[in-house]
Amino acid sequence: xxxxxxxxxxxxxxxxxxxxxxxxxxxxxxxxxxxxxxxxxxxxxxxxxxxxxxxxxxxxxxxxxxxxxxxxxxxxxxxxxxxxxxxxxxxxxxxxxxxxxxxxxxxxxxxxxxxxxxxxxxxxxxxxxxxxxxxxxxxxxxxxxxxxxxxxxxxxxxxxxxxxxxxxxxxxxxxxxxxxxxxxxxxxxxxxxxxxxxxxxxxxxxxxxxxxxxxxxxxxxxxxxxxxxxxxxxxxxxxxxxxxxxxxxxxxxxxxxxxxxxxxxxxxxxxxxxxxxxxxxxxxxxxxxxxxxxxxxxxxxxxxxxxxxxxxxxxxxxxxxxxxxxxxxxxxxx
Numbered sequence: 001x002x003x004x005x006x007x008x009x010x011x012x013x014x015x016x017x018x019x020x021x022x023x024x025x026x027x028x029x030x031x032x033x034x035x036x037x038x039x040x041x042x043x044x045x046x047x048x049x050x051x052x053x054x055x056x057x058x059x060x061x062x063x064x065x066x067x068x069x070x071x072x073x074x075x076x077x078x079x080x081x082x083x084x085x086x087x088x089x090x091x092x093x094x095x096x097x098x099x100x101x102x103x104x105x106x107x108x109x110x111x112x113x114x115x116x117x118x119x120x121x122x123x124x125x126x127x128x129x130x131x132x133x134x135x136x137x138x139x140x141x142x143x144x145x146x147x148x149x150x151x152x153x154x155x156x157x158x159x160x161x162x163x164x165x166x167x168x169x170x171x172x173x174x175x176x177x178x179x180x181x182x183x184x185x186x187x188x189x190x191x192x193x194x195x196x197x198x199x200x201x202x203x204x205x206x207x208x209x210x211x212x213x214x215x216x217x218x219x220x221x222x223x224x225x226x227x228x229x230x231x232x233x234x235x236x237x238x239x240x241x242x243x244x245x246x247x248x249x250x251x252x253x254x255x256x257x258x259x260x261x262x263x264x265x266x267x268x269x270x271x272x273x274x275x276x277x278x279x280x281x282x283x284x285x286x287x288x289x290x291x292x293x294x295x296x297x298x299x300x301x302x303x304x305x306x307x308x309x310x311x312x313x314x315x316x317x318x319x320x321x322x323x324x325x326x327x328x329x330x331x332x333x334x
Contacts, residue, residue: 026051045325056304061320062328063269063302064099064237073101073231077251079242080108083181084123085311088113090318092184099321101236102191102228103160103181106246107201110163110182110194114148115141117167117180136202144172145201146208152217153210158224159217160185160192191228193221195250222250229254230263237269240285242310244274248284255289265289267300273313277305 032049039047048054067074076091094100105113115122118140129135136142144166152162164186167174177183185192196218198204198211229251232238240247258265270290272281286303306313 030055041319042323042325042327045320045323053306056306057317057320058326059302060237060269060271060304060306061317061325064239064321065324067235067237067269068098070235072233072235072237073228074099074237075102075104075228075232075239076100077104077238077240077243077247078109079106079244079247080112081242082310082314083109083112083116085309087310087314088116088179088181090315091181094318094321095184095188095190097322099318100185100190101231102193102225103185104193104195104225104228104247104250105160105181106243107194107196107203110159111141111145111201111203113181114145114163114167117174117177117183118144118172120176120179136205138202142203142206143208145203146206146210146213149213149217150210152220153213156220158191158221159194159196160221160224162217163194164192191224193225193228194218195221195225195246197246200246222254225250226254226257229265230258230261232268233258233263233265234267237271238285238289240270240272240274240281241314242274243281244276244278245280248272248280252284252288264299265301269302269304271304271306273306273308273310275307275309277307281305 030050032054033047035044035047045058048058050058064074066072078091082091091100091103112122115138124135124138126135129137145163148163148166149159151166152159155162157165160182163182166172167177167180167183168186174180174183182192184190194217196214198214203209204214229238238251240251255265268290270285272285274281282305286305290301290303292299
């Protein structure tokens with residue numbers, strides 16, 4: 001005999017209904033199909049389930065292709081990790097194919113791209129160098145990137161544009177210009193904006209650093225970035241890759257500026273790609289800019305959060321775009 005004053009509920013009176021009458025989130029049509037041996041890339045993509053992140057990838061690829069078709073801005077925000085895991089050539093190819101309207105970089109992305117362009121290598125061993133007081137003290141990196149900021153300040157252009165001019169104008173002789181996003185974008189006149197938090201990047205430790213030049217160059221690029229975001233209205237896309245704090249904060253402020261100036265930014269698509277879904281990218285990229293406010297702001301917008309390694313996900317998305325996936329109206333063969 002139980003000592004409790006209550007008794008278990010009797011389930012005999014519970015009402016049920018037919019499974020066929022229930023609305024379900026997953027149907028037979030949504031399931032994956034094994035990719036056959038020797039399948040084409042398109043058939044592999046078509047074999048993915050129409051569920052969760054696989055469906056998000058499908059919808060996002062469609063949104064990016066639609067933005068390109070209708071000449072709406074597709075803006076890529078990239079952190080330093082995207083460059084140092086070797087993805088610049090993939091992004092350069094997407095530039096060639098019209099899938100990049102502008103690029104926003106944090107200071108780390110600028111550094112890694114600059115070092116690869118100049119020397120063909122980047123990403124130092126922090127633990128080894130830090131104990132000796134040598135971390136971040138590569139002379140060419142500090143000098144060059146600070147000179148770029150001074151150039152931008154002097155001729156009143158942005159940090160990203162000045163970087164392209166510096167690397168292509170005969171001031172220096174990069175060994176690997178073909179691997180540089182900064183070089184490729186400058187030659188194609190695709191805007192690159194650089195967004196700094198002073199003290200976060202290694203050139204700020206060098207004797208050649210000038211705060212006024214850094215601030216002026218980055219502030220110019222914030223205003224230029226607002227111009228890029230403005231072009232996202234009615235079908236544009238913003239993709240945040242690997243920046244957990246800086247670029248999501250910059251994007252949110254740009255959205256506010258643009259809407260304050262009278263551009264509603266309706267029907268936009270945003271996405272955050274990273275190893276972990278952090279608070280700021282989820283809120284400031286995926287949710288807040290796409291949310292409805294008073295039934296109007298963000299109307300028709302969507303935000304995606306896709307988790308995984310950049311060195312896998314970015315080439316996968318790029319290959320899907322280049323392959324024309326998903327084709328409108330095409331259904332995977334079962």
